[in-house]
Amino acid sequence: MHKATESASTSRRPACSAGDKSLVVENLRKEYTRGKPVLKNINLTVAGQCTTAIIGPSGTGKSTLLRCINRLIEPTSGRILVSGQDICTLRGSDLRAARRRIGMVFQEYNLVERLSVMENVLCGRLGYISPWRAWLRKFPQEDIERAYDLLDMVGLTEFARARADELSGGQRQRVGIARAVMQQPHILLADEPTSSLDPKTSVEIMELLREVASVNDIPVLVNIHDVTLGRRFADRVVGMSKGDVVFDGVPGDLTDEHLKLIYGGEDWLA
Ligand SMILES: Nc1ncnc2c1ncn2[C@@H]1O[C@H](COP(=O)(O)OP(=O)(O)OP(=O)(O)O)[C@@H](O)[C@H]1O
Structure with missing residues (x-):
């Protein structure tokens, strides 16, 4: 087994609520250009109350993953279940109803x-x-x-x-x-919600997202470049590299070796 896949599958996972609001991503693949997958085979199960930080280098497919989950773009193949319903098969009013259950927070706020x-x-x-x-x-x-x-x-x-x-x-x-x-969402997705904010405000926003997950008993997925902040506030870290999940576990298990695997090189590590 490839080292990356091994680490993704053997890491510890956080104990989150087993409520009815959940996200399951199965064998998700996305190709913008035929034969060139940006997401190769993503598998994730996220329970309610769990805040998950998705980290990885630019261009590795983090935003594409969130955009597939809220159906802003069409997955090439795979299944995405929101509270048990496969949203990839939905069209028209059914899709609109399903999208109401997916909250989205944007880097540039979109107010x-x-x-x-x-x-x-x-x-x-x-x-x-x-x-x-x-x-x-x-x-x-x-x-x-x-x-x-x-x-x-x-x-x-x-x-x-x-x-x-x-x-x-x-x-x-x-x-x-x-x-x-x-929206009373069943899941909340946040794409770089802190990257335009100062460090103190970024901490407050991450605290708020955690509170939203816990009070509403929903999974919250946060794409984040700030690894320290992601580690500090997330119950779980998903590390992506080249369209694959190469780390999936609790923040305490994320080592420098994993970070090298995710981002490549090591000169940037302190
Ligand atoms: N609409 C699109 N059409 C074609 N290619 C796209 C499209 N959107 C994204 N891509 C490509 O897919 C790849 C992944 O992009 P994506 O934005 O998902 O990465 P990311 O990990 O979120 O990056 P960043 O951290 O810089 O936001 C990149 O190579 C990008 O150029």
């Missing part, structure tokens, strides 16, 4: 800048309300109350009426997280 913080959070409910209500931005009272609760959770109650473009990067990312949780 609507001219809308208020409250309106941005409520955007997380757009997939649940009728088109005319969405057009008029008339949200049910229970959604508004929940949005206030989430703004409280992310520490932005006093900014509810502020425009998104008046906020700092860290505050914007908090709004992005509140918006994603507003």
